[in-house]
Amino acid sequence: MKIVQRSLKCLAIAILMFLPTSIFAFNAGEDGGQVSGKQEVEAYIVHHLKDSHDFNLFSYTDDSGERQHFGVALPVILWSSEGLVTFMSSEFHHDDNGHVIVEKDGLKFTKIHSKIYELEKGATAVSFDADHHATNASKVLDFSITKSVVGILLIGLLMLFWFSRLAKQYKKKQIPTGFGRILEPLVLYVRDEIARPNIGEKHYRKFTGYLLTVFFFIWILNLAGLTPLGFNVTGQLAVTACLAIFTLIIYTVSGNKDYWMHILWMPGVPIFVKPILAVIELVGAFIIKPFSLLVRLFANISAGHIVLMSLIAIMFTLKESLGVVGATSLSFVLSFFLLLIELLVAFLQAYIFTMLSALFIGMAVAEHDHEHEEHAHEISSDVEDVRGDFI
Amino acid sequence: MEPVTYNLIGAGLIVIGAGIGLGQIGGKAMEGIARQPEAAGKIQTAMIIVAALLEGLAFGALFLGK
Structure with a gap:
C-alpha cells in the first residue's frame, strides 16, 4: 500500500514537471522566428544568461521589417x-x-x-x-526591479502562499490538499534526511527553517528557469553568492568553542604544524566553502541553460542542411531529453546546496567528546571486535 | 596557436579529469551497493557529496580558466 502511495506521489510530481517541458518546447518554436546566423544565436544565448531590465517574452520582425517585442516593461x-x-x-x-x-x-x-x-x-x-x-x-x-528580481519576488510570494496554506491545514489537523501534498514529503525529506543526520539530533531544529527555505527557493527557481518565462535567477552569480553568504554567516555565527578551536589551534598535532593548519582552515572556512557553494550552483544552471538553448537553436542553424522538419524534430527530441535531465539537475542542485549547508553547519555545532583521549583505548578495542565479526 | 585554443585544451583536460573522478566515485559506489544493498541509502548520500565536491573543483577550474 505504501508503495502505491509513493508511486502516486512520484507520478504527481512527474506530471507537474512535464507540464513546463511541453510548453517550453512549443513556445521555443515560435520564439525568435528570424534568428538565423551563428552570431545571432550566440548573442541571444548570452543575452538570456544575463539579467535584463524588461520582461521580454518573445520578439519577431513584422512584414514592414520592424522588430516587434512582446513583454512587460519593468x-x-x-x-x-x-x-x-x-x-x-x-x-x-x-x-x-x-x-x-x-x-x-x-x-x-x-x-x-x-x-x-x-x-x-x-x-x-x-x-x-x-x-x-x-x-x-x-x-x-x-x-x-529587473527580471530576476521579479522572479525572486514571484517565487517568494508563491512559497509564502503554499507554505502558509500548508501550515494552516496542519493547524486544523487536516491532511494537506493540493500542492501541499507534493511539498509535505519534500519537507519531511529535508528534515529527516538532510538536517537531522548532518547537524545532529540536538541542534537540527534551529536550522531546519533555513535549510527548508534554501532548498525550496533554489528548487522552485531552478524549475522556473525551465519554463518559457525564461528566468535565469539561480544562474546569476549575485544570487548564488548571496545564498552562499547566508550559509557562511550562519555557520560562522553558530560555531561553538570546539569549532573555533579546531580552526585556530588544532588539537592533537605537533606545535609547529598548528599555525600552518590555522591558515589552511581559515581559508577553507571563509573562502573555499562559500566559493564552492556559489560556483557549483551558478555553473550548473548556466551550463544547463546554454546547452538547452544551443539545442533549441539547432532548428535554425541546421535548417539548410536538414530541412525545416528534420532540424525541428532533431532539436525537439534532443531538447526534450535534455529538459528531463535538467529537471533532475534542478532537484539535485537544490539538494546538494542544502546538503552541504547542513554539513557545514553540522561541523560548526558538532559537540566533541572531550574525554576521547582516555576512551581511545576502549574505542579501538570496539573496532577490533567489529572487525573480528566480519573476518 | 591562438590563446582561445589553449583555453579549450585546458577545459578538455579538466573534463577528462573530472570524468575519471566521477567514474571512480560512481563505480565504487555501485560496487559498495552491490556488496551491501541495505546500506544503499548511506552510500548514495556519501557518493553525491563527494561527487558534488569534485564537481565544485572542476567548475571552479573551468570558471577560472574562462
Missing part, C-alpha cells in the same frame, strides 16, 4: 549623482547599445549591454574607445 530605479531617479524600462525602447538616451530630471541615462550608464553633463551621445568602453559615461547604482 521599473528602473537608479541612485544617480543627484539622488533617486525612477522611470519605466520601456523608455529605452529595447535598445542595448547606448543609442537611445533617456532624459530624466536633467540627467541623461543610457543602457549598454544590460548596464545603465549616466552621461556626463553636456554630452548628447555616448562615445566609445577602442575596446568599446564608454568614455563619457559612468555606471550608476542600480536598484531596478
Whole structure:
C-alpha cells in the first residue's frame, strides 16, 4: 500500500514537471522566428544568461521589417549623482547599445549591454574607445526591479502562499490538499534526511527553517528557469553568492568553542604544524566553502541553460542542411531529453546546496567528546571486535 | 596557436579529469551497493557529496580558466 502511495506521489510530481517541458518546447518554436546566423544565436544565448531590465517574452520582425517585442516593461530605479531617479524600462525602447538616451530630471541615462550608464553633463551621445568602453559615461547604482528580481519576488510570494496554506491545514489537523501534498514529503525529506543526520539530533531544529527555505527557493527557481518565462535567477552569480553568504554567516555565527578551536589551534598535532593548519582552515572556512557553494550552483544552471538553448537553436542553424522538419524534430527530441535531465539537475542542485549547508553547519555545532583521549583505548578495542565479526 | 585554443585544451583536460573522478566515485559506489544493498541509502548520500565536491573543483577550474 505504501508503495502505491509513493508511486502516486512520484507520478504527481512527474506530471507537474512535464507540464513546463511541453510548453517550453512549443513556445521555443515560435520564439525568435528570424534568428538565423551563428552570431545571432550566440548573442541571444548570452543575452538570456544575463539579467535584463524588461520582461521580454518573445520578439519577431513584422512584414514592414520592424522588430516587434512582446513583454512587460519593468521599473528602473537608479541612485544617480543627484539622488533617486525612477522611470519605466520601456523608455529605452529595447535598445542595448547606448543609442537611445533617456532624459530624466536633467540627467541623461543610457543602457549598454544590460548596464545603465549616466552621461556626463553636456554630452548628447555616448562615445566609445577602442575596446568599446564608454568614455563619457559612468555606471550608476542600480536598484531596478529587473527580471530576476521579479522572479525572486514571484517565487517568494508563491512559497509564502503554499507554505502558509500548508501550515494552516496542519493547524486544523487536516491532511494537506493540493500542492501541499507534493511539498509535505519534500519537507519531511529535508528534515529527516538532510538536517537531522548532518547537524545532529540536538541542534537540527534551529536550522531546519533555513535549510527548508534554501532548498525550496533554489528548487522552485531552478524549475522556473525551465519554463518559457525564461528566468535565469539561480544562474546569476549575485544570487548564488548571496545564498552562499547566508550559509557562511550562519555557520560562522553558530560555531561553538570546539569549532573555533579546531580552526585556530588544532588539537592533537605537533606545535609547529598548528599555525600552518590555522591558515589552511581559515581559508577553507571563509573562502573555499562559500566559493564552492556559489560556483557549483551558478555553473550548473548556466551550463544547463546554454546547452538547452544551443539545442533549441539547432532548428535554425541546421535548417539548410536538414530541412525545416528534420532540424525541428532533431532539436525537439534532443531538447526534450535534455529538459528531463535538467529537471533532475534542478532537484539535485537544490539538494546538494542544502546538503552541504547542513554539513557545514553540522561541523560548526558538532559537540566533541572531550574525554576521547582516555576512551581511545576502549574505542579501538570496539573496532577490533567489529572487525573480528566480519573476518 | 591562438590563446582561445589553449583555453579549450585546458577545459578538455579538466573534463577528462573530472570524468575519471566521477567514474571512480560512481563505480565504487555501485560496487559498495552491490556488496551491501541495505546500506544503499548511506552510500548514495556519501557518493553525491563527494561527487558534488569534485564537481565544485572542476567548475571552479573551468570558471577560472574562462
